[in-house]
Amino acid sequence: MRVTQGMLSNNMLRNLMNSNDKMGKYMDQLNTGKKITRPSDDPVVAMKGMGYRTELVKVEQFQRNTNEVHNWMDNTDAALDKATSALQRIRELAVQASNGTYSEEERVNMSEEVKQLKEHLVEIANTNVNDKYIFNGSQTDTAPVDAEGNVIFDPSEVKIEVSSSTTLKANVNGEDVFGGDPDIFEVIDKFTAKLDGDEAIDEDIDASIEELDTGINNIINSRAELGARMNRLELVENRLGEQEVIATQTMSQNEDIDYAEAITQLITQESLHRAALSAGSKIIQPSLVDFLR
Numbered sequence: 001m002r003v004t005q006g007m008l009s010n011n012m013l014r015n016l017m018n019s020n021d022k023m024g025k026y027m028d029q030l031n032t033g034k035k036i037t038r039p040s041d042d043p044v045v046a047m048k049g050m051g052y053r054t055e056l057v058k059v060e061q062f063q064r065n066t067n068e069v070h071n072w073m074d075n076t077d078a079a080l081d082k083a084t085s086a087l088q089r090i091r092e093l094a095v096q097a098s099n100g101t102y103s104e105e106e107r108v109n110m111s112e113e114v115k116q117l118k119e120h121l122v123e124i125a126n127t128n129v130n131d132k133y134i135f136n137g138s139q140t141d142t143a144p145v146d147a148e149g150n151v152i153f154d155p156s157e158v159k160i161e162v163s164s165s166t167t168l169k170a171n172v173n174g175e176d177v178f179g180g181d182p183d184i185f186e187v188i189d190k191f192t193a194k195l196d197g198d199e200a201i202d203e204d205i206d207a208s209i210e211e212l213d214t215g216i217n218n219i220i221n222s223r224a225e226l227g228a229r230m231n232r233l234e235l236v237e238n239r240l241g242e243q244e245v246i247a248t249q250t251m252s253q254n255e256d257i258d259y260a261e262a263i264t265q266l267i268t269q270e271s272l273h274r275a276a277l278s279a280g281s282k283i284i285q286p287s288l289v290d291f292l293r
Contacts, residue, residue: 012276019273026266029257036255045254052251058164059244066162066237072170073230076134079127080177080223084216086117086124090188091212097195098205104197111195118188125151125178135174144174151183162236168229177222180214187211 028037039046093110125135125145132140137154144153153174159167178184191208 015276016273019269019276022269023266023273026262026269029262030259030266033257033259034255035257048254049251052247052254056244056247056251059240059247062161062163063237063240063244065160066233066240069160069162069168069170069233071129072134072158072160073226073233075127075129076172077223077226077230079124079134080172080219080226083121083124083177084219084223086120087184087212087216087219090114090117090191091209091216094191094205094209094212098209107195107197111192114188114192114195118185118192121178121184121188122149125174134171135177137171137173144178145185149185151178151185153179162233163240166236168233168236172222172226177219178215180218182211184215184218187215 025041029035036042036045093114097107097110122145126143127134128143133143134140135153136142136144137156138158139154139156140158142154145151155173155175157169157173158171160170161167182190187208191205191212194205194208
C-alpha cells in the first residue's frame with residue numbers, strides 16, 4: 001500500500017490529539033485529585049464509588065442521630081441529678097422535723113422551703129430541651145405537670161436509630177421517676193401539710209421519710225438504667241467512628257489518585273508529546289520546494 005504525505009499528516013494529527021487527550025486526563029486528575037471526572041472514564045470505579053459514598057452518608061447520618069440521643073440523655077441525667085439533690089434536701093428537713101424539738105414557727109419555715117423545692121421539682125419534671133418535654137414520652141409538646149398541678153406522664157418510649165437495625169431508647173419514663181402511688185408531688189404535699197399542722201393528716205412524719213426514700217430510690221434506679229444506655233451509646237459511637245474511617249479510606253483508595261504516579265505519567269506523556277512533535281515536523285517537512293533547491 002502506498003503511503004502518501006496526506007496519510008502521514010493525518011496519522012500524526014490523530015496521534016497528537018490522542019497525546020493531548022492523555023495529558024488533559026492527567027492534568028484533570030492532578031486538579032481534582034480523583035482518578036475519574038465522569039462515570040464514562042471508568043464505570044467500575046464510578047459504581048463502587050457510589051456504593052462507598054452511600055455507606056459513608058449513612059454513617060454520618062447515624063452519627064447525627066447519636067448526637068440527638070446524647071442531647072436527650074445528657075439533659076435527662078442532669079435533670080435527675082438536680083431532682084435527687086432536691087429530694088435529699090426535703091428528706092433532711094423531714095428528719096429534722098421528726099425529732100419533735102422544732103417550734104411551730106420553725107416548722108412553718110421548713111414548710112416554705114419544702115414548697116419551693118416542690119416547685120423546683122415541678123420545673124425539673126417539665127424540663128424542656130429544644131422545645132421538647134423530655135419526661136413526657138412521645139408527647140414532647142405537652143408539659144407532664146400542668147399549671148393546676150395535674151400530673152400525667154406519657155409512658156411511650158422515644159427511640160432513635162443509631163445504626164443499621166439498631167435503635168436506642170433516648171428518654172426516661174417520667175412515671176418511673178416522679179410517679180408512683182402516691183406520686184412524689186403528693187408525698188411532698190402531705191409532708192408540707194404535716195409541717196403546717198393539718199389535723200386531717202394522721203400519718204406521722206416518719207412515714208413521709210419512707211416515702212421520700214422510695215422517691216429517691218426511684219430516681220437512682222432510673223439514673224442507673226440511663227447510665228447503662230449511655231455506656232451502650234458510647235460503644236455505638238466508637239463503632240460508627242471506625243466505620244467512618246474505613247468507609248472514607250476505602251472510598252479514597254477507589255477514587256483518589258496517587259500524586260507521584262500521576263505526576264510521573266504527566267511528565268512522561270509530555271516528553272512523548274514533544275518527541276512526536278519533533279519527529280512529525282521532520283517527516284512532514286519535505287515539500288516540492290525542498291526538492292527544487
